Amino acid sequence: MKVLLIGSGGREHALAWALAASPLLQRLYAAPGNAGIAEVAECVDLNVGDHEAVTAFCREQGIELVVVGPEAPLVAGLVDHLEAAGVRAFGPSRLAAQLEGSKAFTKGICDRHGIPTARYGRFSDAAEATAYLDRVGLPCVVKADGLAAGKGVIIAETRGEAESAIASLLEISDEIVIEEFLTGEEASFFCVSDGETVVPLATAQDHKRAFDGDTGPNTGGMGAYSPAPVLTPELCERVLKEIVEPTIRGMAAEGMPFRGILYAGLMIDESGPKLLEYNTRFGDPEAQALMMRLKDDLLLIILAALDRTLDRISIRWRDEVALTVVMAMRGYPGAYDTGSEIRGLDEAGEDQDVMIFHAATERTPDGRLVATGGRVLGVTALGKTVEEARSRAYAAIDRIDWPEGYCRRDIGWRALARLVDERPEEDD
CATH class of the missing domain: 3.90.600.10 (Phosphoribosylglycinamide synthetase, C-terminal domain)
Structure with a gap:
């Protein structure tokens, strides 16, 4: 099988490394890739934002499957474009990718389908957002609605910080979400869905702050480990039943079936798990840890999701x-x-x-x-x-x-x- 992997980061190197181990793989391409990916794939100079160019490359090279690594092409609808052209692609549609592409959209899904999450308000006007601070209290979390490369979330300890966050995020986003600040321990829960069936993958915890002791500015992630001890088997079952499965059912009911990797960012406290956010792809650097633990063929898992046969497979992980x-x-x-x-x-x-x-x-x-x-x-x-x-x-x-x-x-x-x-x- 000829496969094209979209992306150039550490997540994509981990995915390329795992895909390259599959006996089903005939040839692996990566666009644009990096020096590490080049050791296991042929890197090609493609503008992944040009959907026509990606489709043309797939036709020229006889690509049988495209795996989309990062969030931006998913939110931009690359999967929709490829599938309309007859090219199989792994990842959610543009509509389903709103679970990551729009914080406000995800909050609406939570409201409509009873998914536990933080209290929130949605605002496009700075004055209205500032007035809401009296209701939500401090500290609070201010989020840009759309993608912001990991820099669209600000935890505000004081009113001054909150007002500054509102002003700065409204400069990069038409809408913002202000949430109550949840306390507890953060963890990540990964699963794969074919639009109906959900199969849990693994858990992880990452480290967002730049420096030791969880100090310094937020980053895209400075490290991670898997599994996450805080997510016990009992809590994993609750996450599946209370958060993930209602989301998958709700998306299907609303005409946006979710097919791909769903990554739930969670806050765990004494009352149980609450959803902080969804990502619609593997995390980075969580994917690196997950791929090291995966015992089964990643390509087979992807094909099962595309063929809607996830209910027929089990996925094994290393105990380490x-x-x-x-x-x-x-x-x-x-x-x-x-x-x-x-x-x-x-x-x-x-x-x-x-x-x-x-x-x-x-x-x-x-x-x-x-x-x-x-x-x-x-x-x-x-x-x-x-x-x-x-x-x-x-x-x-x-x-x-x-x-x-x-x-x-x-x-x-x-x-x-x-x-x-x-x-x-x-x-x-």
């Missing part, structure tokens, strides 16, 4: 923990330089339980590996425990020669703290 540490350019998520050389990846990846996924890299004509973006590498390791996986990941990072890069040194701290809290006290 997978942990990803993101290495980013110094300055990220603010201003940063690109073009610095990265050395030592071969030595760093010698451990068979370590995989280094590329997020923003390219090869120069003379063969040097250089950084081309903010989040650059996802160093991922397996271990019997979080502590073992983390130790392996950081040991690999310490062998990478890249002075211009930085990473957090506390990825997995919540899971480790939980283990300490649950450890039985020793008798005196």
Whole structure:
């Protein structure tokens, strides 16, 4: 089977790596890809925003399946365009992708189908939004309605911060959502749906803040691990029954059946799980950890979703923990330089339980590996425990020669703290 993978980040490298292991795969293309993806796929210079160009390439090369990695092409309707042209594509339609593309749309789905979430208000007028602050209280969360590359959510501690967030987000979005601030522990729940059947995949926790101790600005993600200990089997069942399945039923009932990967961002407190947001694709860097744990053929899972036969398969996962540490350019998520050389990846990846996924890299004509973006590498390791996986990941990072890069040194701290809290006290 000839497959085209859309995307160029760490998530797409993880997906390419998993797809390349399938015996069903004849040839894998990636558009536009990166230096890591080029090791397992043929990278092609395609403008993925040009749906006609992508369709023409698929026809010319006899592509039998397109897998869309990032959110922007999904929200823009690439899957719809390909399917109308007779090309099979994995991912939600433009209408179904509104679950990620519009915070207000998702809140409406929650209202109509009884899905637990935070209290909220929707606003396009700054004065009305500011007046709502008296009702929602502080702290609160202010969100741009549309896609904002991970930078459209602001947690406001004070009224001044909230008013500033309202003003800044209304500059980049026609509508904003203001939510009550939920407390508890965040976690991610991934599943795959064919529009009717939902099959759980795995759980994860990520780290959004730039620096150790969950300090600094929000980023696209500085690390992740899977599974998430907070999501016990009992809580996973509740997430499925109370949040995910009502969403899938509701989308189908409203004429927007959801087919693809659904990623629920959750807040867990003493009352149970509440939905923070939906993403309509794998997370990044969560995908890197998930693909390291996946035992079954990713391509077969995708085909089952397209063929609406998910009810006939089971999906197996490694018992080990997978942990990803993101290495980013110094300055990220603010201003940063690109073009610095990265050395030592071969030595760093010698451990068979370590995989280094590329997020923003390219090869120069003379063969040097250089950084081309903010989040650059996802160093991922397996271990019997979080502590073992983390130790392996950081040991690999310490062998990478890249002075211009930085990473957090506390990825997995919540899971480790939980283990300490649950450890039985020793008798005196």
